[in-house]
Amino acid sequence: MxxxxxxxxxxxIVGGLNWGLVGLFGxxxxxxxxxxxxxxTRVxxxxxxxxxxxxxVPFAQSLGTADTLAAHR
Known part of the structure; x- marks a missing residue:
């Protein structure tokens, strides 16, 4: 997992970098x-x-963890 x-x-990250190249340089x-x-390419x-x-999933979990930590402070 x-x-x-x-x-x-x-x-x-590769996808984000590719979109950055498209946006900045075409x-x-x-x-x-x-x-x-x-x-x-389609694959x-x-x-x-x-x-x-x-x-x-990990993004949502990290948001939940941050909320839990903030509540305990």
């Missing part, structure tokens, strides 16, 4: 590497999206 969380976090690195609209985008959904 921990390995999956680390892998998905890495994919979310360069879609994933599409450049794997081909615009190719199956591999990478799909995995990044699923990774973001997976990362909602």
């Amino acid at each position: 921990k390995l999956l969380t680390i892998v998905t976090l890495a994919l979310v 360069v879609d690195l994933v599409a450049t590497l794997f081909g615009t609209g190719s199956l591999l 990478v985008y799909g995995l990044v999206g699923l990774s973001a959904v997976w990362q909602l």
